[in-house]
Amino acid sequence: MTGTSDFLIVGGGIAGAGAAARLAPDASVTVLEMEDALGRHATGRSAAIYIRNYGNATLRALNAASEPVLTSPEGICEESLLSPRGEMLIATEDELDDFNKYLNGAEGMEMLTADQAVALFPLLKKEGIAAAAIEREAQDIDVDRLLQGFARLARRHGARFVINAPAQRISRSAGVWRVETPNGVFEAPVLINAAGAWADQIAGLAGVARSGLVPMRRSAAIIPPPDGVDVSGWPLVASASDGWYAKPDAGKLMVSPADEDPVEPHDAWVDDMVLAEGLHRFEQAVTMAVTRVERSWAGLRSFVPDRTPVVGYALDSDGFFWLAGQGGYGVQTAPALSRLVADLCFDRPSELPENVVEALNPARLF
Structure with missing residues (x-):
């Protein structure tokens, strides 16, 4: 199997599926998942609760920005993904x-x-x-409906999900990233690193400076x-x-x-x-x-050292986009971060405050 797309996402958890859902309406997207199903690791083992006050100030801003989508997930599913808990x-x-x-x-x-x-x-x-x-107002999240809803939305717009496809070699030539997997070779000018605990390993394969991420x-x-x-x-x-x-x-x-x-x-x-x-x-x-x-x-x-997600283009390699370091906040921040990914990739203004976007910028780590 081979494939060329505008965006190549490594990682089919909640982060990768969310990014695909927001990018696919305007671009071709391929998601590579190393396991035999999406969300096998952190996403599928989440405590599954939305807590507005969980995390540092940046994360609390992302939590607040995600809540409207979790409550009214238009295009993702038909009814709220939240239920009362406290x-x-x-x-x-x-x-x-x-x-x-x-x-x-x-x-x-x-x-x-x-x-x-x-x-x-x-x-x-x-x-x-x-x-x-x-x-x-803390509420349970239906994580599987959110993950599968993101994946369905992405597929409706033409995104492709490839399972059993761990990245074995990554290279870049003539402005294009090339990822070799046991299930095929895939290329795109932009590589989005949404590999969760494996994100620094993906950076290493790509010859990009690691973020200091610690599982x-x-x-x-x-x-x-x-x-x-x-x-x-x-x-x-x-x-x-x-x-x-x-x-x-x-x-x-x-x-x-x-x-x-x-x-x-x-x-x-x-x-x-x-x-x-x-x-x-x-x-x-x-x-x-x-x-x-x-x-x-x-x-x-x-987590990276400041316990804040890393979202944005790498400084040291063209077309390498970080979407990592979500810690224990990945599910409840996915709606906000997936929109931010699309805004940054398409050079659009973000609805998030400027200081929040800057706090997520990979530049702070290097």
Whole structure:
């Protein structure tokens, strides 16, 4: 198989599919995915929640810009991708500094008493809560509908998705990038690096300076709630120091140690000791004991040093476009970032504030 297009996107997760959906109406696009399905890694292992106040100031601006699309996803799917959940932050006495840092600059956060926090998440130990607050507008995201909706939109405009196509060699000649894969050779004047945890490896293959991106493992487990307890209407609850979080999931609880262990890019798996330690921290905050883990998994959240995504053309190589470093914010920022990709590629004004676009610019890293 061979192919020539205007844009060649490496990576078929939420970032690559979103970029394809926004580029395809005005250009020819090919997406190369190394796995046998789209969204196999970080996208498919997301906690699947929209939290307006999650991340630094740049990320919070991207979250806000994405919300209208998630609520009214015209062209992507027929109805909202969001459903009510809420996100509650709790702090022990030792976590009050972290709690106050999170609330600094936050919008829509409501302070709660310990009694109110326990009323919302009845498993919590009241005596351990020194402070609590809730973002009631935090909502679950239907990640698969968003990913598949982006892919359908891209395909309707002629984009091609090629699976089982990991990049083996990348070269540039006469203004054209050439990517060789086991499933064919593909060319385009613009190469968009949306390879997630593998983004710096793609840069290395292309002879482009690496961004300093570090993949970090994040683990999670599904545990049953106490017998007879309906958790479906409870909010996500998280410790202010990022020691753990828990979220209702199909009648059970998803609990994560909120780990961020640097690893090489790979198909991540759970470190049993890390998971056990995280479940222990969860147990210290609640009245239940964890007696059974029904299943567990891990994914990779990839960050550059300033923990802000990298979006824009590389300084050191023509036609190489970064779309990487989304960390744990990739799904909820995808609507805003996919529009920005198209605006930058087509040299159009962006709806995002200038300072936000500049904060994403790869130039800051080099």
